[in-house]
Amino acid sequence: MQSFDLGKEGLRALNSALHALKGQTNMTDWEVINPKGAHAIAAGVDAPVNITVHGSTGYYCAGMNKHATIRIKGSAGPGVAENMMSGTVIIDGNASQYAGATGRGGLLVIKGNASSRCGVSMKGIDIVVHGSIGHMSAFMAQSGNLVVLGDAGDALGDSLYEARLFVRGSVKSLGADCIEKEMRPEHLALLADLLKRGEADGKAKPEEFKRYGSARKLYNFNIDNASSY
Amino acid sequence: MTDLPRTPPRFSATFTPAVNAEIRRAAASGIYDIRGGGTKRHLPHFDDLLFLGASISRYPLEGYREKCSTDVWLGTRFAKKPIHLDIPITIAGMSFGALSGPAKEALGRGASEAGTSTTTGDGGMTEEERGHSKTLVYQYLPSRYGMNPDDLRRADAIEVVVGQGAKPGGGGMLLGQKISDRVANMRNLPKGIDQRSACRHPDWTGPDDLEIKIMELREITDWEKPIYVKVGGARPYYDTALAVKAGADVVVLDGMQGGTAATQDVFIEHVGMPILACIPQAVKALQDLGMHRKVQLIVSGGIRSGADVAKAMALGADAVAIGTAALIALGDNDPRWEEEYQKLGTTADAYDDWHEGRDPAGITTQDPELSKRFDPVLGGRRLKNYLKVMTLEAQTIARACGKNHLHNLEPEDLCSLTIEAAAMAGVPLAGTNWIPGRNGGW
Numbered sequence: 001m002q003s004f005d006l007g008k009e010g011l012r013a014l015n016s017a018l019h020a021l022k023g024q025t026n027m028t029d030w031e032v033i034n035p036k037g038a039h040a041i042a043a044g045v046d047a048p049v050n051i052t053v054h055g056s057t058g059y060y061c062a063g064m065n066k067h068a069t070i071r072i073k074g075s076a077g078p079g080v081a082e083n084m085m086s087g088t089v090i091i092d093g094n095a096s097q098y099a100g101a102t103g104r105g106g107l108l109v110i111k112g113n114a115s116s117r118c119g120v121s122m123k124g125i126d127i128v129v130h131g132s133i134g135h136m137s138a139f140m141a142q143s144g145n146l147v148v149l150g151d152a153g154d155a156l157g158d159s160l161y162e163a164r165l166f167v168r169g170s171v172k173s174l175g176a177d178c179i180e181k182e183m184r185p186e187h188l189a190l191l192a193d194l195l196k197r198g199e200a201d202g203k204a205k206p207e208e209f210k211r212y213g214s215a216r217k218l219y220n221f222n223i224d225n226a227s228s229y
Numbered sequence: 230m231t232d233l234p235r236t237p238p239r240f241s242a243t244f245t246p247a248v249n250a251e252i253r254r255a256a257a258s259g260i261y262d263i264r265g266g267g268t269k270r271h272l273p274h275f276d277d278l279l280f281l282g283a284s285i286s287r288y289p290l291e292g293y294r295e296k297c298s299t300d301v302w303l304g305t306r307f308a309k310k311p312i313h314l315d316i317p318i319t320i321a322g323m324s325f326g327a328l329s330g331p332a333k334e335a336l337g338r339g340a341s342e343a344g345t346s347t348t349t350g351d352g353g354m355t356e357e358e359r360g361h362s363k364t365l366v367y368q369y370l371p372s373r374y375g376m377n378p379d380d381l382r383r384a385d386a387i388e389v390v391v392g393q394g395a396k397p398g399g400g401g402m403l404l405g406q407k408i409s410d411r412v413a414n415m416r417n418l419p420k421g422i423d424q425r426s427a428c429r430h431p432d433w434t435g436p437d438d439l440e441i442k443i444m445e446l447r448e449i450t451d452w453e454k455p456i457y458v459k460v461g462g463a464r465p466y467y468d469t470a471l472a473v474k475a476g477a478d479v480v481v482l483d484g485m486q487g488g489t490a491a492t493q494d495v496f497i498e499h500v501g502m503p504i505l506a507c508i509p510q511a512v513k514a515l516q517d518l519g520m521h522r523k524v525q526l527i528v529s530g531g532i533r534s535g536a537d538v539a540k541a542m543a544l545g546a547d548a549v550a551i552g553t554a555a556l557i558a559l560g561d562n563d564p565r566w567e568e569e570y571q572k573l574g575t576t577a578d579a580y581d582d583w584h585e586g587r588d589p590a591g592i593t594t595q596d597p598e599l600s601k602r603f604d605p606v607l608g609g610r611r612l613k614n615y616l617k618v619m620t621l622e623a624q625t626i627a628r629a630c631g632k633n634h635l636h637n638l639e640p641e642d643l644c645s646l647t648i649e650a651a652a653m654a655g656v657p658l659a660g661t662n663w664i665p666g667r668n669g670g671w
Contacts, residue, residue, distance in 0.1 A: 015448045039441050044378050044449030059438070060445040064378040079432040079445075083376055098432040102373040104417070120431040121373060123417045140427060142417050159425070161418055219422040220405055221260065 002027055007034035011041065018068075021047035037077065042070055048087075062089045065106065078115075081108045084125055090199070097134070100127045103144065109198045116153065119146045122163055128198025138165055139175065147194050149204045157212055161219075165212040166191055168204055177218040183211045262494040263402070265327075265583030265593065267395050267486045267530065267553060272503040274486070274531055275540045277650030278643050279659065283631045290628040297624040298634040301548045303525050304386060304455020304478040307447070311455055311478070312364055312386055315344025316620045317548035317635060318538055320555055321483070321529050322368045322388065322459070324350025326403050326412045326424075327490030327583065328556075330357045332592045334605040335559055337361030339612025343620075348388060348550070350490075351401045351426050353415045354380040361609075366457065369446065371400060372426035374416040381450055386479075388457040389443065391430075391468070394487030394504070394530045396496045397461030401426030404491060404584045409595040439475040447476075457481050462507040462530065463500075469514035473524050481550065482511050484530025488553040490593070491584030504530035504541075506653040509640075512545030521545065522636075535622020542623070543638035544654060558615035559608040560590045 004014050014032065021027060028049045035041055035055040042051050043063035053061065056074035066085040075093030084103040091099075094112035101117065103125025110118075110127070116134035119127050122141045132150030139155070141163035151169035158175020164187070165178075174180075191206035218225060240246065251262065283289035290297060304311035320340045325333050327350060334357040340347045346364035349355075353375015359365055367384030369376065381387060392398060403412070403424040413420040433442045443456050458472040459481035472480045484504025489497065508528050515521040528541050529550035541549050556562075564577040566589035573580065573587060583593035591603035627635050630642045644659040645651035651658040652665035 011448065012452070016451060019451060040445040040448040043445050046378065059441045060432075063445050064381075064449055066378065078438075082432045083373060083378075085377060101432040102376065104377065117431070121427065123373070139431075140425075161422075219419070221423055224259075 002030045004030065004032050005034055006032050006038055006041070007036060011038055014041065015043060018042055018045045018047075018049075018051070021045070021049055023047065025049065035074070039077070042068070045070070045087075056093065065089060075112065076110075081106070081125075084108065094131070095129075099129075100125050103127070107197055109200075111199075113150065119144075119163070122146065126194055126197075128194055128200055130198075130200055130203065132169065135172075136175070138163055138178075141165075145190065145194055147191065147198060147200075147209070149200060157214070159218060160212075160214040162214065164190075166194075166209040167212065168209045171210075171212070174212065177215050178212055179215045181211045181213045183209070187211055263404070263491055263584055264494055264497070264581040265489060265491050266497070266581040267488040268498050268501075270498055272486065273505050273647065273650045273653055274503060275505065275537045277505070277646045278540050278654060278656065279646060280536075280539070280543075280626055280630055280642055281644055282629045287631040289631050290633060292625060292628055295628065296633060297628050299620055299624060301525070301636070303457075303527070303548065306478045306520075306524055307476065308386075308453060308455040308478050309451075310385075310453045312346065314346060314364065314548070316616060317542065318343075318532075318616055318619055319345050319366075319527060319548055319550045320347040321487070321550040321552035322348035322350045322366070322390065322393075323552055323556075324352040324401075324403075324490060325355045325358065325415070326350070326352040326408075326595070328592060329594055329600040329603065330355060330411075331600055331603050331605040332556075332559060332608065333358040334361050335603070335608030335612060336555060337365070338605060338609025339555075339558075339616065340364075342609065342613040343616035345616065346385065349384075351403070352412065354383070355415075357605075359383060361605075368459075370426065371428065371430045372416075372424075373431070374424075374426070378449055381446070381454070384454060386455040386457060387446055387450070388459050388481060389439070389446070389477075390459045391439075391472075392461035392463065392483075393459065393489065394461045394483030394485050394501055395489035396492045397463040397485075397501045398428060399492055399496050399500070400428035401489075402491050402584070404586075412595060436471040436475050439471075443476045455479055457527070459483065461485075461487075462502040462504060465502075465507040466510040466514045469511040469526075470518060473515065473518055473520050477524060479525045479527060480511065480515075481527045481529070482507055483550075484528070486531030487529050488556075503653070504528055505650060508541060508544040508546060509653070509655040515545075522547065535619040535624075536626060538619055539623040539626040539635065539638055540643065542635050543642050544640060544656075547636065554615070555612055556592055558612045559592055560603065560611065561588070561592045563590055566590055 030051045032053045037058045039058035045068040046066040048067040058077040060079045062070045062081045069088045071090045078096040079098045081089040082101045084106045086106045090109040095114040100108040110129045113131035114133045118133040118137040124144045128147045135153035138157045142161040148167045152171045155175035157178030188206040195201045301317040341363040347362045348366040366386045405421045455478040457479040458477040460468040462484040485501035525547040528546040569589035588594040591599040643656040
């Protein structure tokens, strides 16, 4: 286990060491202590390593992550796992705004709640939130899956493209062009897998969720839909 | 009675035939006019400035004999690997999607041969462009189409795009006609739909967030890459100051003459400021912060000639960027395609329906047949020629002003032909020492 004291050694030294890990390495287990809300912790990692952050993080922890499994034993600031490409990010606490923004792959698990704009502009990432999510989540979400065991705030999935949204609790309101859709067997199977991978299979059953997606009415401009824009 | 002279038909200056035609078009179609390019209205511009040239108080340099350097460093503030260009004329961001692959290749070829950089656009980095661009600036846009850390690290610089001159405050639009399989795949969206690019970044708002975002990008790229911040010409003093505060290495300032692949005509024509009005404010912000020349300023929007380059630099810019002019150099709007422009209901030099993807010149299209018309090798050569000519023109003027580097041009080398331009550019009206809005003068 490589232990890194962020308070003593600093962010640049941490990320520099993590970026030096290319491809297969036997330095696979890392822990970061004293994160104290620092920004960009473990941003840009590109190696199949395990990184545990003991404490809460600031903005953009695990930004653009590739291959790494990063666990935050605390809460995460805005933009956690933004533009993640692959790998897994698990947050034991809550996540602030824009969690998983523009994520292109991998899995983001939030054990607590996520604030507004969770999954904004997501492009293939899977996000599992054990708690609830704030307003404007999955805005302009392009692809991937967002699973919410709790409730969703206002304007869920506004201007949604092809991302799939699964919410177990209430949805305060749906955004423009977002509608409830039929939950077919393939969706239940997908959801079961996501719950399992998201460490939530003991907490909820696929049948308890509703599925939301795009009505695809705003895909090409039509003046008669002007009030929706 | 019938022999009395009649009042001749008189057109309204308010409801001109063009205005009326637009009203009829809107009434018939139910959609606002969308087009490419920049503003077409008359604006105070570089044409309203003149160089004074050398006289008894300053002596000129000998053309072709005494050196007048043109190189520029960009990103010297924080980046470990700043960029060094042979000429201060860069190629502005234009997306693959808006432009064909061969057009992007030609931009890379021409720019590299001339010793300058190209810039990606909304839609990610293509192999055509990376492969043919010695120096490539990778745009970080609100849509984040195609964004990934590998391309960030393959880039020579990163440009965080906050806005652009054609539409400050507006997002992008690529209509379904241009969404080929390849474009759709790069943008992770279904083929044939209208692709909207958000007007705001998805994971930061405001200058304090921007500072953290820039820090993240520096961390991901190990502080190697220069980071530019591009803003549209709206509030250049404050935008420049805030970009500097947020940690930018370079500020890119785009006036309203700057082009776009597609947006509403009402946006292009009615939002933003001409570049002439923007440059002095940005330079003032840099000077007030003690950062002029330390954070470099690239300006764009209606740069057409070496005279424009020299004037922009005399006002305090470190470099310029060209977009529309580069496309024209490649062959866009060329009269050789007049017959086909006529079929599209337009004419050469006026064609601006770039969003429809039917460009006869094969440049602003994804149509494979039209794209084949464009030769990227020839296009690259034409662009190189044009860049070289602009550089020579700028050097000619600089030498006449007694300057041995384009960066030594200064506002004192200029005068203005109009009161408006004098006020905007902050240089005296010709024949006076009067700068409207400044104290004193006569």
